[in-house]
Amino acid sequence: MESLLILHALAAVCAPWLAARMGRNSLLLLALAPGAGFVYTVWLAVRGLPAREDTRWAPALGLELSFRADTLTVLMMTLVTGVGVLVLVYSARYLPAGDDGLGRYGGAMTAFAGSMLGLVTADNLFLLYVFWELTTVFSYLLIGYHPESRASRRAAMKALMVTTLGGLAMLAGFVLVGQAAGTFQISAVIARPPQPGPLAAGLVLVLTGALAKSAIFPFSTWLPAAMAAPTPVSAYLHAAAMVKAGVYLVARLGPAFGDVPLWRAVAVPLGVLTMLLGGWRALRETDLKRLLAYGTVSQLGFLITLFGSGNGGAALAGTGMLAAHALFKAAMFLVVGVVDHSAGTRDLRELSGVGRSMPWVCAVAVLAGASMAGLPPFAGFAGKEAALEALMGEPLVLAGVVAGSALTAAYTLRFLWGAFAAKPGLAATPTHRPAAATFAPPALLAVLGLVLAPFAPWFGGAMSGYTGTFRDPGHDTHLAIWAGFSPALLLSAVALAAGVLLFLAREPVARAGAALHVLDSTQIFWSAVRRLDRFAIQATGFVQRGSLPDYLLLTLAATTGVGLFAVLYGGLPRLDVPVVAWDRVEQPVLAVLITAAAALALFARAYILLAVLIGLIGYGTALLFLAHGSPDLALTQFLAETLSLVVFALVLRRLPVRPVRARLPRLFRLALGLAVGVVVTGAGMLAMSARSTWAVGSLMPAAAREAGARNIVSAIILDVRAWDTMGESTVLVVLTLGVTSLVFLRRRTYEIERDDRGRVPAERTRWLASTLPRGQRAVAFEVAARLTFHTVLVLSVFLLFIGHSGVGGGFAGGIVAGLAITVRYLAGGRYELAAAVPVHAGVLMGVGLTMSTATALAGLLFGRAALEMLSADVHVPLVGSLHVSTGLLFDLGVYVSVTGMVQDVLRGLGAELDRQVEAEEGP
Numbered sequence: 001m002e003s004l005l006i007l008h009a010l011a012a013v014c015a016p017w018l019a020a021r022m023g024r025n026s027l028l029l030l031a032l033a034p035g036a037g038f039v040y041t042v043w044l045a046v047r048g049l050p051a052r053e054d055t056r057w058a059p060a061l062g063l064e065l066s067f068r069a070d071t072l073t074v075l076m077m078t079l080v081t082g083v084g085v086l087v088l089v090y091s092a093r094y095l096p097a098g099d100d101g102l103g104r105y106g107g108a109m110t111a112f113a114g115s116m117l118g119l120v121t122a123d124n125l126f127l128l129y130v131f132w133e134l135t136t137v138f139s140y141l142l143i144g145y146h147p148e149s150r151a152s153r154r155a156a157m158k159a160l161m162v163t164t165l166g167g168l169a170m171l172a173g174f175v176l177v178g179q180a181a182g183t184f185q186i187s188a189v190i191a192r193p194p195q196p197g198p199l200a201a202g203l204v205l206v207l208t209g210a211l212a213k214s215a216i217f218p219f220s221t222w223l224p225a226a227m228a229a230p231t232p233v234s235a236y237l238h239a240a241a242m243v244k245a246g247v248y249l250v251a252r253l254g255p256a257f258g259d260v261p262l263w264r265a266v267a268v269p270l271g272v273l274t275m276l277l278g279g280w281r282a283l284r285e286t287d288l289k290r291l292l293a294y295g296t297v298s299q300l301g302f303l304i305t306l307f308g309s310g311n312g313g314a315a316l317a318g319t320g321m322l323a324a325h326a327l328f329k330a331a332m333f334l335v336v337g338v339v340d341h342s343a344g345t346r347d348l349r350e351l352s353g354v355g356r357s358m359p360w361v362c363a364v365a366v367l368a369g370a371s372m373a374g375l376p377p378f379a380g381f382a383g384k385e386a387a388l389e390a391l392m393g394e395p396l397v398l399a400g401v402v403a404g405s406a407l408t409a410a411y412t413l414r415f416l417w418g419a420f421a422a423k424p425g426l427a428a429t430p431t432h433r434p435a436a437a438t439f440a441p442p443a444l445l446a447v448l449g450l451v452l453a454p455f456a457p458w459f460g461g462a463m464s465g466y467t468g469t470f471r472d473p474g475h476d477t478h479l480a481i482w483a484g485f486s487p488a489l490l491l492s493a494v495a496l497a498a499g500v501l502l503f504l505a506r507e508p509v510a511r512a513g514a515a516l517h518v519l520d521s522t523q524i525f526w527s528a529v530r531r532l533d534r535f536a537i538q539a540t541g542f543v544q545r546g547s548l549p550d551y552l553l554l555t556l557a558a559t560t561g562v563g564l565f566a567v568l569y570g571g572l573p574r575l576d577v578p579v580v581a582w583d584r585v586e587q588p589v590l591a592v593l594i595t596a597a598a599a600l601a602l603f604a605r606a607y608i609l610l611a612v613l614i615g616l617i618g619y620g621t622a623l624l625f626l627a628h629g630s631p632d633l634a635l636t637q638f639l640a641e642t643l644s645l646v647v648f649a650l651v652l653r654r655l656p657v658r659p660v661r662a663r664l665p666r667l668f669r670l671a672l673g674l675a676v677g678v679v680v681t682g683a684g685m686l687a688m689s690a691r692s693t694w695a696v697g698s699l700m701p702a703a704a705r706e707a708g709a710r711n712i713v714s715a716i717i718l719d720v721r722a723w724d725t726m727g728e729s730t731v732l733v734v735l736t737l738g739v740t741s742l743v744f745l746r747r748r749t750y751e752i753e754r755d756d757r758g759r760v761p762a763e764r765t766r767w768l769a770s771t772l773p774r775g776q777r778a779v780a781f782e783v784a785a786r787l788t789f790h791t792v793l794v795l796s797v798f799l800l801f802i803g804h805s806g807v808g809g810g811f812a813g814g815i816v817a818g819l820a821i822t823v824r825y826l827a828g829g830r831y832e833l834a835a836a837v838p839v840h841a842g843v844l845m846g847v848g849l850t851m852s853t854a855t856a857l858a859g860l861l862f863g864r865a866a867l868e869m870l871s872a873d874v875h876v877p878l879v880g881s882l883h884v885s886t887g888l889l890f891d892l893g894v895y896v897s898v899t900g901m902v903q904d905v906l907r908g909l910g911a912e913l914d915r916q917v918e919a920e921e922g923p
Contacts, residue, residue: 001067008114016103027092034084041077068123072466076120079326083240084113086441091232093437112138125174125184143229155228162222170209176202193256214246214300217274221521224293231337239329251307255469258310267308272400274301279407284510288336288346311474312467313390319463320383327449331368334442342431348418353428355420362420367446373412377481379449382456388488390477409499563679576689586627594620611648631807632713639815650909733845736901785827792820810891814898830911844900852893
C-alpha cells in the first residue's frame with residue numbers, strides 16, 4: 001500500500017513536467033497510477049482479506065504507518081481507483097489542448113487520488129486525519145482550478161473552510177476516542193470499543209468532521225458551490241471520492257459506536273433531513289450540475305442515514321447504495337460535461353432536442369438515471385429496496401426515506417427532461433459529436449450499474465465480513481434485484497409514482513420552492529465570514545499594537561494566570577522535593593553574583609549597560625551549569641551569550657542611548673517578575689514531586705553507550721533526540737530568515753564592490769583593508785582578527801569532530817565559527833565580512849538543513865528505522881581514535897546551518913546598518 005502512495009506522489013510531482021512535454025495526453029499516462037491501485041485492489045480481493053501492512057516510524061512513541069484492508073476498504077479502494085482512472089481518461093479530451101493549468105490539474109488530481117487511497121486504508125486515527133486533510137487541500141486546488149474566476153475562488157475557499165473546521169473538530173474527537181480506548185489503531189478500537197459514557201463529546205466531534213466532509217446539513221452549503229470546478233473534478237471528488245470520506249468514516253466506526261444512542265441521535269435525523277432538503281432544492285435548479293449537486297447532497301444524507309443506523313442490515317443496504325451511487329452519479333456528472341462541451345451550455349432552459357442529436361449520450365444518461373431513481377433491474381434499485389427493507393422497524397425514518405426517494409425520482413426525471421427533451425417553442429440546440437474518450441467513461445459506468453445488478457446477492461455475501469461486525473444485526477436484509485412482492489417493493493412503487501407526479505407538477509413545485517426559500521445559505525455563510533474577519537481585525541488591533549513590552553506583559557501574565565488557576569482548580573499540591581541550600585561552595589557565590597546583576601539591571605539607564613548586565617546573568621548561568629558538572633551546556637551557554645551580546649551591540653547602534661520610560665510602575669513589573677519566578681519554580685518542583693518512577697537520566701548512560709558515544713549530552717542530541725534537533729534547527733533557520741527579512745525588506749547581497757572596469761579597488765585587496773571610518777579603526781584588533789581567524793575556525797571544526805566523545809558538537813562548533821566571522825566583521829566592516837564568507841547565507845542554511853534531513857532519513861534507504869545511525873571507530877594520526885558515524889554528518893549539517901544563521905544576522909543587522917549609516921552620513 002505504501003508503494004501505491006509513493007507512486008501517486010511521484011506521478012503528482014512529475015505531472016507539470018509531463019504536461020509541458022505531452023500536453024493533455026499526459027493525463028493518460030498519469031491514469032496509470034490509479035490504474036495500478038485498481039489492479040492491486042483486485043489482487044487483494046483475490047488473495048484474501050483482511051490484509052495488513054505496518055512500517056515502524058517511531059516505535060518508542062507508538063508511531064507507525066499502519067494500513068489495513070478489509071471488505072469495506074476494498075469497496076472504497078475499487079471506487080477511488082476505478083473511477084479515478086476513468087476520470088483522468090475523460091479529462092484528457094475534456095480539457096482544452098492548450099490549457100496552461102494541465103500540469104497543475106494532473107498533479108492535484110493524482111495527489112488527491114493517492115490521498116483518498118491512503119485515507120480509506122489507514123488503520124491509525126492520526127494517519128487517517130493526515131490523509132483527510134490532504135484531500136481537503138487538494139480538493140481546494142481542484143475546485144479553484146480557474147483562479148481568475150471569483151466564483152471559483154470563493155467556492156474553493158468555502159469548501160476549505162467548512163471541511164477544515166470539521167476536520168479540526170474530528171481531530172479533537174480522535175484524541176478523546178483514542179485516549180478512552182487506550183489505542184489509536186482503528187481496528188483495535190472497533191474490536192474493543194471503549195465504554196460510551198465518557199465518550200459523548202468525542203463522538204459528537206468525530207461526527208462533526210464526517211458530516212462536514214459529506215456535506216450533511218448544516219454543512220451542505222459548500223458542495224453546490226463547488227460546482228464551479230471543472231466537470232471531471234465534480235464527477236470524481238463530489239460523486240465518487242471526497243464526499244464519501246465522511247460516509248466511510250461513519251461506516252468504519254459504525255460497528256464500534258453504532259449502538260450508542262447519541263451516535264444514532266445525531267447521524268440519522270440529520271441524514272434524513274439532508275435527504276429531504278437536498279432533493280427538494282434540486283427540483284428548482286436550472287443548472288444541470290447544480291441539480292446533480294443537490295441530488296448528491298440528498299443521496300449523501302441517505303447514506304449517512306443507513307450507516308448511522310448502527311445495525312448490520314442498514315449497513316448492508318448502505319454498501320449497496322454506496323457502490324451504486326458512485327457509478328450512476330459519476331456517470332451523470334460526466335454526461336453533463338459532454339452536453340456542456342457539445343452544446344455550449346448546461347442550462348436546462350436553453351437546451352432542447354439534444355437527445356435526438358446525441359442519442360447515445362442520452363441512452364447513457366437514461367441508464368444512469370434509472371439506477372439513480374431506483375428502477376429495476378439496476379444496482380440503485382437493489383440498494384434502495386434493501387434500504388427500505390432494513391428500515392421497516394423505524395416508521396419515521398422509513399417515511400423520510402420514502403419521501404426522499406420520491407424527490408430523487410422527480411429530480412432524475414427533471415434532469416433527463418431538461419438535458420435531452422425537445423421543448424415546445426425552443427429551437428433545437430446545435431451540438432457536435434463528442435470525443436470517444438469523453439463518451440466511453442460515462443457509458444462504462446452507466447452500463448456497470450446494469451450489468452453488476454444481478455450480482456447483488458454475491459456482493460451482499462462478500463460484504464458480510466464487514467456487516468457481521470455490528471453488534472446489532474438489525475432487520476433481516478438482502479441485496480437482490482428481485483426479492484418478490486414485499487412491503488419494500490410497494491413503498492418503492494409509491495415513491496416512484498409520487499416522483500412522477502412531482503415531475504409533472506414541476507413548474508408549481510419550482511415556484512413553491514422559490515416562495516418557501518427564506519434564508520440563503522450562501523449569504524449567511526459569507527456574512528458570517530465577513531463578521532469573523534472584522535472581529536479578527538479588531539481583536540488583532542487591540543492585542544497586537546507593536547509594543548514588545550505589552551507582548552511580554554501578556555505572556556508573563558498568562559503564565560502566572562495559568563499557574564494560579566492550576567493551584568486554585570486542583571487544590572494546593574503536596575511538594576515532596578528535598579530542598580538543599582547548595583552542593584558546592586561555588587553555587588551560592590554564583591547565585592549572589594547573578595542576583596546582583598539582575599538587581600543592577602533594574603536601575604540601568606542605558607541600553608548598552610542593560611545588555612551587558614543581562615549578558616553577565618547568562619554567563620553566571622553558564623558557570624552554574626559548569627558547577628553542576630555540565631560542561632556541554634556551559635560551553636553552549638557561553639558561546640550563545642557572547643553572540644547575543646554582539647547582536648545587541650549591533651542593534652543598539654540604531655536605538656536611543658537611554659531606554660524609553662516604561663508605562664507601568666516599577667513595583668508592578670517587579671511583582672509580576674517575582675510571580676513568574678515563583679510559578680516557574682513551583683512548576684518544576686511539582687513536576688519532580690509527581691514523578692512516579694525512576695528519573696530518565698539514569699537511563700542515559702546506557703543509551704549513550706548503545707549509541708557508541710562517550711558524551712551523554714551529545715548522544716541525547718544526536719541519537720536519542722535527533723528528530724527534535726533537526727526540528728529545532730529548522731525552526732532556528734526559519735526564525736533567522738523571518739526576523740532579518742522583517743527588519744529589512746530589501747534583498748541583501750553583499751559583495752566586494754568593483755569599479756567601472758569591473759576591477760576590485762586596490763585599497764580593498766590589501767591585507768589590512770578596512771571600510772570602517774578612520775576614528776573607528778583599531779590596527780591591533782585588525783591584526784589579531786586576521787591572525788586568529790583560521791585558528792578559531794580549526795577550533796570550531798575540532799569541536800564538531802569531538803562532539804560525540806567529548807565537550808563540543810555541531811551547534812557549539814557553528815557558534816565558534818560564527819564568532820570568528822563576527823570578529824572579522826567587527827575589525828574590517830561589511831567588505832571584510834564578504835571576503836571572510838563569500839557564500840550566501842541562504843545557501844549555507846539550505847545545505848545544512850538538507851544534510852541533516854538526508855542523514856536523518858538515510859536509514860530508510862537501507863530498510864532501517866528513520867534516524868537510525870551507522871557508526872565506526874577510526875584511528876586518526878596525531879588525533880587518536882575518533883568515533884565516526886552518520887551522526888557526525890547530521891552534526892555537520894547543524895554546524896553549517898548555524899554558521900549560515902550567524903552570517904545572515906551579521907549581514908542583516910550589521911552590514912545593512914553600515915550601509916544605511918553611510919547613506920545618511922556619507923562614507
